[in-house]
Amino acid sequence: MSSGAVLLEVRSLTKRFGGLTAVSRLDFDLREGEILGIIGPNGAGKSTTFNLIAGACAADAGEIRFAGQSVLGLPPHRIAARGIMRTFQHNRPFGGMPVLENVLVGAHTRFRSSLWRLVAGGGTAEEERQRRRAEELVDFVGLGGLHGADVGTLSFGQGRLLEIARGLAGEPRLMLFDEPAAGLTPGELERLAEIVRGIAARGIAVLLIEHDMRFLLPLAQRVVVLNFGAKIAEGTPQEVRRHPAVMEAYLGDAAAL
Template sequence: MSGTGPILELRNVSMHFGGIRAVENVSFQVEPGEVVGIIGPNGSGKTTLINCITGFLKPTRGKVLFHGRDITGMPAHKVAQLGITRTFQIMRPYHSLPAYKNLVVPLCSPRARRTGGWRGGGRHGDRDTVALDILEELGFERDSRVPYQAAGTLPTGYLKRLELGRCLALNPEVLICDEVFSGLSASEIASLVPLIRRINEQGLTILMIEHRLRELFQVARRVVALSYGEKITEGPPEEVTAHPKVREAYLGSEEEGC
């Protein structure tokens, strides 16, 4: 799909669980090729918002538009096949499968078969090779045993990259990362930052939920800030972090402040 206008648009999205207003009346747009950060203290509704975009939850109110098409409430597998994919905050690999086989699964999906998978690589090679190519690009040493070991035995740093690989295998247009830096050492994050940049330069639009603001701002040029489910502001990182409501929301938070 192509055309002008936002690739993704949220219009007054709310998600309530009984009396809990996890997301309340959130609107914003994402332009094609952007990297947009979503920040907010624990429990501010970031993951819930992602679940509403990706079809894991049907919003209580509001609309989600992809290339101007209403995808509100569309089931998750259909949203993924349209080209919006996400990593999970709590990673969900196929534990007993070798790491690279975790990518073969999405490579077999209709979207990957239609497009050839990540950058069309599947048109030129078999799926195992394409899976190993993607993992190599993400820092899995091809000649080591790491890509072949059971996913459940991988350390966190590799699991995060595997999550990214699983998403890329689908050849998405939009990649949504839910705290991809969390649980990683400073050096692991430092090696992921250029990787995310490269993925963006190769044409993907990226939404990044992050608590690690310093590292997030190395890739995201625009940020949406949430607090108690509501959007409190959006704009360039330096403006958002200087916003009194954002400072207030982070005050006393155990996570990295602004």
């Protein structure tokens, strides 16, 4: 499962906001088809790490290599074009657009295809392939039957699934999830876990940021633990759960353990 080649290499990654070091000399690797979790208390630097990898903010120091090439300093659309897609901590649907069109935006983002022809049909063979794939992805995340529904009519949990389908439409080699479990019902959490496993089974590497360890630990093959921007532990879910520094960091937040 995690025996693939190293896909993402993060080295000494550092980001400061004024006097605050949000990410501090962070090192980790992610292999092809692997599910790697990043956990840590609120403010630990998880989202900032994602923003650095996705190009949404600039690092102060360090290196990020993807598939053997540096992606540090590239704008977000160039990073997406390399094969890194993300979901956001808060759903960001394109309002007033049907479900399928929202997913097609993901293909458009990655491949710069004509969004109009993707939506209207009658495009190139490649655009038709992207359209068929978008339809298949809507079904894969469990929104089959809702292809034409306006996104405004979706529940919160369905909106989260839509975000995932939109990311996958860009045919990523690495998918970044920022707290995907937040706000979901127990039934939706089970569905989400199945989807994440299905994504990894397609050979896509998954980087999963999660505050909720009960959701993450059964899913991840390996876990990196952050606190105040620094890595305080790394290992299998079993190893990090018992790590004294992790228990210390989560002290007073027993519900998250």
